[in-house]
Amino acid sequence: MANRQDFIYVILAIGIVLVLALVIKPAATGELPGLWEPEPTVTPAWTPSIPPQTTVPTPTPVPTWDGKPQTIGFIDPATYQIPSEETRLNMSTPPAGTAPGTTRWVTYATIDGQWSGTTGIVRVPSPMWRLDYSDTATTNDEIPFFNCQVVDAQDPNRLIKIVTLRLPEFIAMKGKPDLKKEQWVHTFYEGNHDYYFVINTRCIDSYHLKIQVPETYVGT
Structure with missing residues (x-):
């Protein structure tokens, strides 16, 4: 009977040693066992927002004058x-001068x-x-x-x-x-x-x- 109790004490001692080695010590030092390691935090990469492109309207070309009246x-x-029956303004104006320079x-x-x-x-x-x-x-x-x-x-x-x-x-x-x-x-x-x-x-x-x-x- 004494031998059986001694065997149980040995088993308990081994268990206590394993708990100290695998749980208590890593927890005290901040090193958790592999199964308890927290999942790594993933920071999403920053992607700059690109404004939608605005289509610039093509200006309508102004035709050149061919010189004909x-x-x-x-x-x-x-x-x-x-x-049609409205009376128009009758305002006198002084004679206009000629164009400046030699235009x-x-x-x-x-x-x-x-x-x-x-x-x-x-x-x-x-x-x-x-x-x-x-x-x-x-x-x-x-x-x-x-x-x-x-x-x-x-x-x-x-x-x-x-x-x-x-x-x-x-x-x-x-x-x-x-x-x-x-x-x-x-x-x-x-x-x-x-x-x-x-x-x-x-x-x-x-x-x-x-x-x-x-x-x-x-x-x-």
């Missing part, structure tokens, strides 16, 4: 919300007629242009009247220029065609814009308006 026609004034001008578009009317929209492609209204004729020396309003097509409330010719202007230029060509012209220092023209006449035989741009613009 275009004709601007007349339309119903109601297109621009202008009552040579070419005709980009023309407006031909005799009666009152409102033109269609024309886009002036150059940054500087001029309106030549020297070819305006009358055989009536009593009550001739010519009025041309240059209007911003994108803002009809904005009058760019009002040109008015009455009896004194016609008398002053009678028999002086060269002086008329020099003075009956106005230069605009704005461009690349859309315009239309409101024309009022009385006792006018004909008018031939020329929208002109610098010669250097042709083919650019």
